[in-house]
Amino acid sequence: MKTLSLMMPLDMHLHLRDEEMLKIVAPLTSYSFSGAIVMPNLVPPVTTLEGVKEYRHRIKEAMEADDFEPYMTLFYQHYSREFLESARDHITAVKIYPSGATTNSEGGVVNFDIEPMRETLEAMSDLGIVLCVHGETMGFVMDREAEFMSVYEMLAVNFPKLKIIMEHITTREAVETLDKYENLYATITVHHLMITLDDVAGGMLRPHLFCKPIAKRPHDRDALLKIALAAHPKVMFGSDSAPHPKHKKESCGCGAGVFTAPIALQLLCEIFEENNALENLQAFVSDNAQRIYGVCPEYKEVVLVKRDFTVPQMYGEVVPMRAGEILRWSIERVD
């Protein structure tokens, strides 16, 4: 039977939430990944050194594996150089959200003026702290990411030594921008490699595929697929796996997020195999991220096998993508 071994998979964009939800979802990621960039959009957001340490502690407690590193992040505020120096050893990145752009982003940035951000971003640049960006304007939903490209360009030009991650990119425009500046990188989710707006709202309305940024057009998905399958050296896998309880996801006015953590590697195997690119999956799910972020994850080998796997209807109270459907790859074992 066909097998694939993935060394030290990394999820470079992950929502673990807190409390009961954290206990459900953390083990699902720590089982098959060596590490993950953990997003700080809790309520209230993670903005203090104490907050980072305590959240990391809760994550480690919720996990059932020692061989997993939660790479911690701060929710962007205008931080002083002094504070960032003290935080340096405890965080990997700072995540910036436009205010109101997604779940729990209300305390985010209202407008992207360079000057008020200069001290923080220069200090981050000097200290080697990565900037993760949720790149959407407040414009029309299908245009929000494309409209944000000018902000990425402004950040890239003004802080040329700062590593800037265009998070969960969804458009052809973002793919084009990626190569314009040396210090721009990107994460791509597994669901944005698979779905378009048609899957969310083209037939029935499907709340479990509703996420931000929303899935775009077929040509956008094709552009993402092209660089992911090639394991473009500036691109990393980041699931943006975001659990919401079933009752909230299916009630009127559901929150945004697709839950993929426990099935992401299996889905990626399917996609990369279908496109004859399995040999590039290792770089997409780990090597690129190690090089871009300069992280050295602990040893973990995930062996996948081409054997049908039926996705559970629920993990705890969370409905995963493809619930009840059959995937063609399974995780055989983790060494």
Next chain:
Amino acid sequence: MKTLSLMMPLDMHLHLRDEEMLKIVAPLTSYSFSGAIVMPNLVPPVTTLEGVKEYRHRIKEAMEADDFEPYMTLFYQHYSREFLESARDHITAVKIYPSGATTNSEGGVVNFDIEPMRETLEAMSDLGIVLCVHGETMGFVMDREAEFMSVYEMLAVNFPKLKIIMEHITTREAVETLDKYENLYATITVHHLMITLDDVAGGMLRPHLFCKPIAKRPHDRDALLKIALAAHPKVMFGSDSAPHPKHKKESCGCGAGVFTAPIALQLLCEIFEENNALENLQAFVSDNAQRIYGVCPEYKEVVLVKRDFTVPQMYGEVVPMRAGEILRWSIERVD
């Protein structure tokens, strides 16, 4: 207090369903409208003369008003001239659906080849039976209507005496096509004058605003508003009010349709007043339709007053658009 009198309002695109749902929704329309084009997409669809007569009888029974005329329609099939001649006095229009385009459209047309349709459409043209068209391809959800324009053009050119209604138009492209051919007309819903995709999926996901065709871009809405507010002589109000039970609308994979029947006139007053076009509302909600369809509805005068009206949370088991919100116009009385 500001009042507006509307004479013989007509809803030129309405879903009344059947059985219990029919009993809930029919009186809500017959209260404030003089007549409505009743869509035939029941399960099974209305395709026989007997079916038309029986459905009309059930509608009349469900209504609480004698001064309302349900203008009956047949679900498009390749009908013979002989059949259409026999049906002529019992129907106003034939509605054509692309197969799978919307609720209960599975028996619709798979492709729009002229030749197999010629006998039916020529007979309709000769007999003065109107053709109502759900104009969407099976393409990407945001492009489906624009892609359908070539079908409208082909129909308009091949059957120049046939009155063709572009139903519930949602795009700038449809507005542009309207004036290219003398025999093309259009209906516009009230919700497509108000919402864009942003309202459906730009913030939270809002199933009660999910409909087909899906709401498009701001520039599309602006194009619709422009011709509606001007009461463009080829444009009529058609609510496309489509009730779904709350539990189905809010569960995973909800059906498409916005329920506006009992609040449509109030909303239209708001929109037309805000845009200083109240004097054109009479033409948009009745006069244009009377002229285009050649119908002479019975006398009904609906007096609206500018007084706050709180939209009920539910009508029976159906959640209306704007549930629980306050509208600025109320129906004062119906004479």
